Amino acid sequence: MSNTITIDGQTIPFQEGQTIMDAALAAGVYIPHLCHNPEFTPHGSCKLCTVTVNGRNVASCTMPAVEGQQIANNTDELNAKRRALTQMLFVEGNHFCPFCEKSGNCNLQAVAYHLDMMSPHYNHFYPAREVDASHPDILLDRNRCILCELCVRASRDVDGKEVFGLSGRGIDCKLVVNSSSGDLVDTDLAATDKAASVCPTGAIIVKRHGFSVPIGQRIFDHKDISQVQLEAAQKERGHE
Amino acid sequence: MTFALETAEHPEKLKRVVIEPVSRVEGHGKVTLLLDENNRVHQARFHIVEFRGFEKFIQGRPYWEVPVMVQRLCGICPVSHHLAASKALDMIVGATLTPTAEKLRRLMHYGQILQSHALHFFHLASPDLLFGFGSDVATRNIVGVAAAFPEIAKKGVLLRKYGQEIIRMTAGKRVHGTGAIPGGVNKNLSLAERDTLLADIEQMIAWSRDAVELIKKVYSDRPDFHNGFGYYRSSFMSLVRGDGALDLYHGGLRARDEHGQTIFDHVDYSHYWDYIHEEVRPWSYMKFPFIRSRGREEGWYRVGPLARVNNCDFIPTPLAEAERIAFKEFGGGSATQATLAYHWTRMIEMLHAAESIRELLHDGDLQGDDLVSKGERQLRGVGVIEAPRGTLIHHYRIDENEQIVRANLIVSTTHNNHAMNEAVRQVALQYLDGKVLTEGLLNHIEVAIRAFDPCLSCATHALGKMPLEVELLDAEGAVIDQIAKNTSGQFCI
Numbered sequence: 250m251s252n253t254i255t256i257d258g259q260t261i262p263f264q265e266g267q268t269i270m271d272a273a274l275a276a277g278v279y280i281p282h283l284c285h286n287p288e289f290t291p292h293g294s295c296k297l298c299t300v301t302v303n304g305r306n307v308a309s310c311t312m313p314a315v316e317g318q319q320i321a322n323n324t325d326e327l328n329a330k331r332r333a334l335t336q337m338l339f340v341e342g343n344h345f346c347p348f349c350e351k352s353g354n355c356n357l358q359a360v361a362y363h364l365d366m367m368s369p370h371y372n373h374f375y376p377a378r379e380v381d382a383s384h385p386d387i388l389l390d391r392n393r394c395i396l397c398e399l400c401v402r403a404s405r406d407v408d409g410k411e412v413f414g415l416s417g418r419g420i421d422c423k424l425v426v427n428s429s430s431g432d433l434v435d436t437d438l439a440a441t442d443k444a445a446s447v448c449p450t451g452a453i454i455v456k457r458h459g460f461s462v463p464i465g466q467r468i469f470d471h472k473d474i475s476q477v478q479l480e481a482a483q484k485e486r487g488h489e
Numbered sequence: 490m491t492f493a494l495e496t497a498e499h500p501e502k503l504k505r506v507v508i509e510p511v512s513r514v515e516g517h518g519k520v521t522l523l524l525d526e527n528n529r530v531h532q533a534r535f536h537i538v539e540f541r542g543f544e545k546f547i548q549g550r551p552y553w554e555v556p557v558m559v560q561r562l563c564g565i566c567p568v569s570h571h572l573a574a575s576k577a578l579d580m581i582v583g584a585t586l587t588p589t590a591e592k593l594r595r596l597m598h599y600g601q602i603l604q605s606h607a608l609h610f611f612h613l614a615s616p617d618l619l620f621g622f623g624s625d626v627a628t629r630n631i632v633g634v635a636a637a638f639p640e641i642a643k644k645g646v647l648l649r650k651y652g653q654e655i656i657r658m659t660a661g662k663r664v665h666g667t668g669a670i671p672g673g674v675n676k677n678l679s680l681a682e683r684d685t686l687l688a689d690i691e692q693m694i695a696w697s698r699d700a701v702e703l704i705k706k707v708y709s710d711r712p713d714f715h716n717g718f719g720y721y722r723s724s725f726m727s728l729v730r731g732d733g734a735l736d737l738y739h740g741g742l743r744a745r746d747e748h749g750q751t752i753f754d755h756v757d758y759s760h761y762w763d764y765i766h767e768e769v770r771p772w773s774y775m776k777f778p779f780i781r782s783r784g785r786e787e788g789w790y791r792v793g794p795l796a797r798v799n800n801c802d803f804i805p806t807p808l809a810e811a812e813r814i815a816f817k818e819f820g821g822g823s824a825t826q827a828t829l830a831y832h833w834t835r836m837i838e839m840l841h842a843a844e845s846i847r848e849l850l851h852d853g854d855l856q857g858d859d860l861v862s863k864g865e866r867q868l869r870g871v872g873v874i875e876a877p878r879g880t881l882i883h884h885y886r887i888d889e890n891e892q893i894v895r896a897n898l899i900v901s902t903t904h905n906n907h908a909m910n911e912a913v914r915q916v917a918l919q920y921l922d923g924k925v926l927t928e929g930l931l932n933h934i935e936v937a938i939r940a941f942d943p944c945l946s947c948a949t950h951a952l953g954k955m956p957l958e959v960e961l962l963d964a965e966g967a968v969i970d971q972i973a974k975n976t977s978g979q980f981c982i
Binding site: 347348350380383388456457458461462463 | 661662675
């Protein structure tokens, strides 16, 4: 077994146990994603990383790499679907990039730029969502939550606290916190927790730091998200 | 309360002439005139027809978002809102700004004054001033100016560009940047940026001097006409520095009446409501502020360049100070109450901004690293700045969770609401009363409004206080039911 897969005609090696996403990132091939973070167990919920494997659409972050897979990734058809998914995320919540402090450092915004999203396309839902500012150091703004569960995984798997969870079904699904009052202040979340810094959008932010990084020095000001995430993967491999 | 020509007794018997939209101003507004069969003017009103509501929808947002959020009020003077909000939040975070932070904010502000004043004078006002108020409407615009006076148009474009570059270097973007944060700024000015600006500053000062000379010449060629156009006397309000100097970034409030007598002076603006109240009138989305001690009838006033140049004891940069003296001495002080003198004083301020930028660029504090400070948390903050169009007040209250619970914005154009209407009424009487209306005559009304450089987008914040009346009519037009909401937001059948 040579342990290789093919992505858009490029032969890529993989190791046993790796997902298609793992192998792609290791080989310097970018597959757009939001709910995936290499530090955490794959989740497969945002579907942005959907690729076509031997003619079937699968989430690359959860699909194991298997010898001989013929994978389509960077195609017009898939990118159009990813763009539509991203547009739906924008209209489902209340994402106001012009005054959001995460602007320039936001994965959702950066993916939208990467996918050439020029407008939301769909009608905005403008849902009424709660802002929980009760915690002295951390703000939870559900308007910007995309239900990726990275905070859930970080709190559970890294912080060992299980502060966050999802509740409700479908369009009523929302991020909840583990306290009898339902308020963030009554949880044991701390600003130094991984869960407080892992949010890919501006839903969970450490208070009073907004806009302290000037325009021009933010993560995505000069680099596309593909470059940023591939460089991060490369750096991670260097540490291994 | 009524003012002459504000409300006609029998509007149903009059014909209605509408100027909509009022052109070459920021935002959307209209003028309505009610005339009788002899074209005598019975009512003249300047209405704001757009609606914003920022005071309401920032409630619940974290305070540090506010300077970036509220600047979206405007695409012309966002820096003013950005800085006024930041000043209010300096109070909330208990900060005393470091020298570097204050000077960088001042630099940003002078860049804003320069670009906004240049935009107004060259792009919006110069077609009237250079071609005449009743000239051919097809060429009475900036394209016409560029064709007939290319050198003047070029200076306007490049002066504005220079101001925008200062904003970009201090705030990150030419429009809607993020430079000021509660308690300071997020970047300094690099040496490379400073040198880029220094390379052109002498040219900007020279062109600003040319602009003062231009408006002075236009004005003094027909002094009686320019002095008398839409003329009335009023009080003026502005910030002044502790020593009485013109200060566009910080100071105490000074108000003087129509005879130059002081109403209040060096007032700590954090208690502005002891001195200024706002009134809602049923026909406009824009509120009507007035000086409390003088009451609703007598308390209206003007803000902006004319108010500031009249109110200050001196301008602390030499070239602009010389021009201030020349302005005050013109015709024995005859221009100091004139509506069109706004243009002249605006250019004096543009020159002051250019001189101030030069002074700051030579100050090493701009390259400092001590950018942010903080102190004891407060729940209330008021920030006041002299925006290009006049005194701008931002007032916020937060709760213990650091969310905005109340906001009040009194915007420059709002201060001038009554004054602009007064100018409209004066011009209507002077030029339109009893005449057959033409486009050129109607433009005289717009010229009076334009003198104030109003920003109507910024100025409409009467959310929840706007009186509304709904009528249900039958097929013949007879009223069969009605409901009304008064200025307290209460419904009355």
